[in-house]
Amino acid sequence: xxxxxxxxxxxxxxxxxxxxxxxxxxxxxxxxxxxxxxxxxxxxxxxxxxxxxxxxxxxxxxxxxxxxxxxxxxxxxxxxxxxxxxxxxxxxxxxxx
Numbered sequence: 001x002x003x004x005x006x007x008x009x010x011x012x013x014x015x016x017x018x019x020x021x022x023x024x025x026x027x028x029x030x031x032x033x034x035x036x037x038x039x040x041x042x043x044x045x046x047x048x049x050x051x052x053x054x055x056x057x058x059x060x061x062x063x064x065x066x067x068x069x070x071x072x073x074x075x076x077x078x079x080x081x082x083x084x085x086x087x088x089x090x091x092x093x094x095x096x097x
Contacts, residue, residue: 014049017042 003019020042027035 015051017046020045 020038024035024038025040027038029035
């Protein structure tokens, strides 16, 4: 219980979760309410830790994808307005009508 008090304020996810599970196993049937509370706390910390890891990974992937795409100005420089292409597309639209 003293170890839980030491890490309770800023719990590292895996350590806190394991500590809660160990305390729950130690309490067992003697105090079912405290055991249930410790197991719920353990699951809550584990889920939060996993969610933060997933969010961090997605944000990192988006930043990496944005960096590989380059600046929007680079993308716009590749575009051109060719009068020949626009004339052909208008002709094809007129022939469909």
